[in-house]
Amino acid sequence: MIKNAIEKYQQEKGKKIQLKAVLFDMDGVLFDSMPNHTQAWHQTMTELGFRCSRDEFYLYEGATSSYTINRYYHRVHGRNVSEEERKTIYHRKTLHFNALPIADPMPYALEVLNSVKAAGLIPVLVTGSGQKSLLDRLNKHFPGIFEQELMVTAYDVHHGKPHPEPYLLGLKKAGVEPHEAIVVxxxxxxxxxxxxxxxxxxxxxxxxxxxxxxxxxGANLLLQSMEELYRNWEDIFSTIK
Structure with a gap:
């Protein structure tokens, strides 16, 4: 499965992966924070009268607040949210989020990060989050892994995911090309x-x-957990190498 996925990518791109960096999302990858995000979004939007289910917010994970809120404004009001409305709604969502218990690190995230560092690769954070409470916890739970200049957050981009800008900026900060990195x-x-x-x-x-x-x-390789990624890391790394 791993070998086939890597070979297929390389055939499609016409380039061999020459791994130098690993780009990590944060929520749902490094921290088990998505249950809090989805609860906060669901509580906020239902308070404002929008009909939605909690789980549908997993589909908008990583997007800017404007992208997420616009989904509902178009559905109900047929227009984009104004910047003033967005700020008010996102502030309410942030208050709900910060009132919840602090999310734990994702099991085996640290082991994966340590494996990446041990292999001499550059770890890069690429998150759509602007939650300072989570960003501040990176050095606490993953000490010595991420450098400030190798982080891309919601404040660094004009276009959030699904636009490629966040990951293109991550590549630029690491000084690598697309075929010299993988994303988690x-x-x-x-x-x-x-x-x-x-x-x-x-x-x-x-x-x-x-x-x-x-x-x-478009995922090239699908795994079920960070633990599974850790268990398969040596296979992935050695196959690429």
Missing amino acids: ENAPLGVQAAVAAGIFTVAVNTGPIEDAILLKD
């Missing part, structure tokens, strides 16, 4: 963004999303 993602929009940037994309399905959705969005 868990969200459909994140997978779309990574694939659009031309990077080999490993999807770890840590939420309730159907596997078929992540594969349809």
Whole structure:
């Protein structure tokens, strides 16, 4: 499965993967924070009178707040949300999010990150999040892994996922080309963004999303958890090498 996925990517791109960097999403990959995000979004939008289910917010993971809110404004009001409305709604969502128990690190995330560092590769954070409470916890739970200049957050981009800009910026910050990196993602929009940037994309399905959705969005390799990624890391790395 791993060898076939890598060979297929290389045939499609006409280039061999020469791995130098690994780009990581944060929510749902490094932290088990998506249940909090989806609860906060669901609570916010239902308070505002929008009909929605909690699980559908997993589909918008990694997107900007404007993208997420616009989905409902178009559905109900037939227009984009104004910047003033967006700020008010996102502030309410942030308050709900911060009132929830702090999310734990994703099991085996640290082991994966340590394996990446041990292999001499550059770890890069590429997140659609602007939650300072989570960003501040990276150094606490993953000390010595991420450097500030190798982080891409919601504040760094004009276009969030599924646009490729976040991952293209991650490549630029690491000084590598698409064929010199792989992405670890868990969200459909994140997978779309990574694939659009031309990077080999490993999807770890840590939420309730159907596997078929992540594969349809272009994931090159599908795993079920960060633990499975850790267990298969040596196989992935040695096959690429």
